[in-house]
Amino acid sequence: MAGEERGVVFPAGPDGRRSTAALGRAVVADALRPVDPTGAAAAERETNWRAGYLTHFRRLVEAGLSSRAAALSVADAGLAAVHARMRVAGADGEAGLDVLGSGPAGRALGTAEVRGTAEPERELTLPFHGRRLQGDALLRQLDAWVAAGVVEPSCAEAVRTVAAHPEWLALPDTTVVVLGAGAEMGPLTALLRWGARVAGVDLPRAPLWERVLDTARRGAGTLLLPVGDPAAGVGAGDVTAAAGADLIAEVPAVAEWVTGLPGRLVLGNYVYADGATNVRVSVAVDALTARLAAAREDLALAFLATPTDVFAVPAEAVEQSVRAYAARSRVGKLVGRPLRTLSAGRLLQRAYVPGSDPGVADSLVAQQGPNYALAKRLQRWRATTARAAGTTVSMNVAPPTRTRSVVKNRALAAAYAGAHRFGVEVFEPATSNVLMAALLVHDLHTGGGPACEHPWQDEAHAAAHGGLWRSAYAPRSALGLAALLGYGAARS
Template identity: 60%
Template sequence: MNEVVFPRGADGRRSSSELGRAVVADALRAADPAAADAAAAERDWRTGYLRHFRALVEAGLDGGYAIAAAGLESVRRRMVVEQPGGEVPLGSVFEAGGEPPATVTVTGEGKPERELAVPWRGEVLRGDALLRRLDAWVTAGSIEASCAEMVREVMANPDWLDLSGHRLVVLGAGAEMGPLPAALGWGATVVGIDLPRPELWARVAATARRGAGTLIAPGASVETAGVDLLGGLPGVARWLLDMPGRLVLGNYVYAPGAAYARLAAAVDAVAVHVMAERPETALAFLATPTDVFAVPGDAVAHATARFRDRSRAARLAHLFSAERLLTPNYPDGADPGIADSLVPQQGPNYALAKRIQRWRAAVARQAGATVSLSVAPPTRTRSVTSNRLLAAAYAGAHLFGVEVFEPATSNRLMAALLVHQLRNPRTAAPQTWKDEAFGAAHGGLWRTAYQPRSALGLAALRGLPAAVR
C-alpha cells in the first residue's frame, strides 16, 4: 500500500470536505483574513463552497500569487500517503525512491500532419476555412481574440507542430480533452500514463498506430499497460526521470468525486518532484470553463450590451422569478469582472482539483518555468454528459449564447494552444488573473448576458428533450 489519502480529522475520519475547507481558508489567509475566517467557519462545505471559491479570485486580483503559494503549501502539508508502516507526508513519499515500471512502445504507421486542421460539425477546417471559423467564434464571444491570434500564429508556422525536441507526458492518456491524438498525428513522442484498463489502452494504442508518432507507456505490453497514480507515485516519478529529452508534464487526469482532489494532489506532488530534479521541465494544464475567473473589461462590456438587448421573454422571466433567473453576468462597468461559472453539480472536490492546477501554473510561471494553461470550452465529454442535468443544460446552452464544443474540436483547438505556449513561453504577468484570461476559449460563458447559474435551470429545461434522445 502506497496510497494518497486525505488526512484524518479529529473524529478519525478522512474527509474531503474538511480538507477543502482548510485548504481554501489557508489560501485566503494570505490575502484576506476575513474571507479566510468565513471559509473556515463554513458548516456545509458541499453546498456552501461556491462563495469561497469566488472569494479566492476576488482576493487574488492583487494577491493571486500569495494565495496560490499558500494553497499549494496547505495541500502539501495536509495530504498524506498511507503505507504499511503508517502515514507519511505527501512530499516525503519520493525519498525512498521507487521501482520504475516496465516500458511498452507503440510506433505510428501514418505520415506526420504538417498543417493545423480542426474538426468542426462534420467538417475538417484548415486554411481559410479555419481562419473564418476563428473570426466567427470571436464575433460570437465563444473565444477571446487572443485565443484566435494564437491559433493563427500556429497556422502560419506549421513547423511548430514538430514537437520532436520534447517528451510530451500526457497524464490521463485516455482523456477526451487531452492532446495525445493531435500530438501523435503530428509525429510527437508521447509518454502516456493512465489507469491499468485494457479497453482504455487498446483505444490509445489504436490511436498511436494511426498516427505518425511514438507512444511510450508504463507496462510490459499494451494489454498490461497503465498505473494508478494514487498508489504508484515513487515508481512513476523514477520512470519519468529516466526519460530522455525535455519533459512537458501535461495534467489531463480526471476522477469522479473525492478521488479527483486526491489525484490532483498526487499529480502536483509528482510535478514538484520532477521539476526539482529537472528544472527545465515544462507544465501544461487545461482550466475548466465552469470555474471563477477575473476577466477583462471588454468581456464585461460585451455581456452587459447583450443583457441590455435581451428579449422581452427574458425580461419577464427575470421579473416573475423575483430577479433570481437570468440575472446580469456582471455589474455594469466592472473592470475586471468576475466571471462566476461554477456549477454546483460538479461539487467542491472538482473545484479544488482544478484550483490546485491553476495555483501550480501561477507559481511555476512566476518561478520562470514554461507553463501552458488555457481555459477550455464547455465540451460534451463522457464525464460531463454522464450527469443528466449537465447534459440537458449543455443541450440548451446555445439559447443563452454559450457554444458547447464536441470533444474532437476542443481536443485539436487546445492542442494548438499548447503548441503556441511551448514555442512562445510567457513570463508571469503582474497579476495571476491576466495570465489565466489570456487565450481563453470559454465557449461564451464570459460574454453571455446572464450569470450562468441563473440560466442553468432554464437551459436544462429547454435542452432536456435533446439530452434524453
C-alpha cells in the same frame, strides 16, 4: 472512506473518518488567510460545505485581485495547505506527503514504444460539425467565434499563429507526458497525428491501453508508455497487460520513469476521476510535479483549466456582456422580470456590474461539487507559482464540452443542451481536443505566451470559454432554465 486505501489519501479526523469537506474547508481557509482573514474565518465556519463552497471559491479569486503579490500568496498558501494536510498510506502506516519528494520507487518501470504508421499532418485542421476546417475556413470560424464571444481574441490569434507555422505541430526534440493518456479531454490523439513524441501515463487497465495503443498505431508520432516489466523494452508486442501505473499509489516510480525520458520535457496534467478520487489523483500529480521540477531543469507544465470555475476577465469581456444584456429581445425582457421576482433575484441576473475592470466571471456549477473545484483550483495554483518561478507554463481555459463525465450527469447534460439559448456554445470533444492541443503547441513555441503583470491576466489569455464570460447572464442564474429548455434534446 475505505480503510484499505493506499497512496495519497485524505487525512483522518479524530473519529477516524477521512472527511473531504474538512480538508476542503481547511485548505480554502489557509489559502485566504494571508490576504483575507475575514474570508478565511467564513470558510472555517461553513457548516454545509457541499452546498456552501461556491462563495468561498469565488472569494479565493477576488482576494487575489488587489495585487500580483496577493494572488501569489493565495496560490502559495493553498499549495502549502494541501501538502501539509494530505497523507500517504502504505503497508507500514501513514506519512506526510513530503515522502513522495524523495522516497524510493516501489518498482522499476520499463518503456515500451509504439510508432505510428501514418504520415504526419502538415497543416492544422480542426474537426467541426462533421468537417475538417483548414486554411481560410479555419480562419473564418475563428473570426466567427470571436465575434460571438465564444473565445477570447487572444485565443484566435494563437491558433492563427499555429496555422501559419505548421512546422511547429510535431514539437521536435520534445516529449509531452500526458498524465491521463486515456482521458476524453487531452492532446494525445492530436499530438500523435502531428508526429510528436508522447509519453502516456494512465491506470494499468488493459482495455484502456488497447484503445490508446490503437490510437498511436493509427497516428504518425511515437508513443512511449511505462510497463511493469522492464524487460519488455522498446518494440515489445502486446504490452497492454503490463502497461500503466497508478499515480495515486506510485508517484516515485512514475517520477523515476519520467525523469529518464528524452528531449525537452513537458508534464501535461489531464487526469480526471469522480468525486474524492479526483482530489487524490490531482494531489499525487502535484507531488510528482514538485519532484520532477527538482530533477529536470527543462521541465515545462501544461494544464487544461475548466470553464466552470471562477475567473477574473478583461474589461472587453464585461463590455460585450453588458451590451448583450442591454440588447435582450422584448420577450426576453418581459419574461425576465417576473422570473427574477419569483426567484428572489436568482434567475437571469446580469453577469457583471457595468464598468468592472476586471470583471469576475463566476461559472461554478454546484452539481460538480467541491472536490472537483478543489482539484481544478490546485492545478491553477501550481500554474501560477510555477510561472512566477520562471517555468514555461501552458494553462488555457477549455470550452464547455460534451464529455462522458458531463452527459452522464442528467442535469448538466440538459443544461449543456439548452446552453445555446443563452449565448453559450458547447463543443464536441474532437473539436475541443484539437483546439486545445493547438494552444499547447503555441505556448511551447512562445515560452508560455506573453508575460502578464497579474496572474489573472495569464489565466484569461487565450481562453476558449464557450461564451460563458461574455454572455448576457451570470451562468449559474441561467443554468436551471437552460436545463429545462434542453431536457428534451438531452434525452434524445
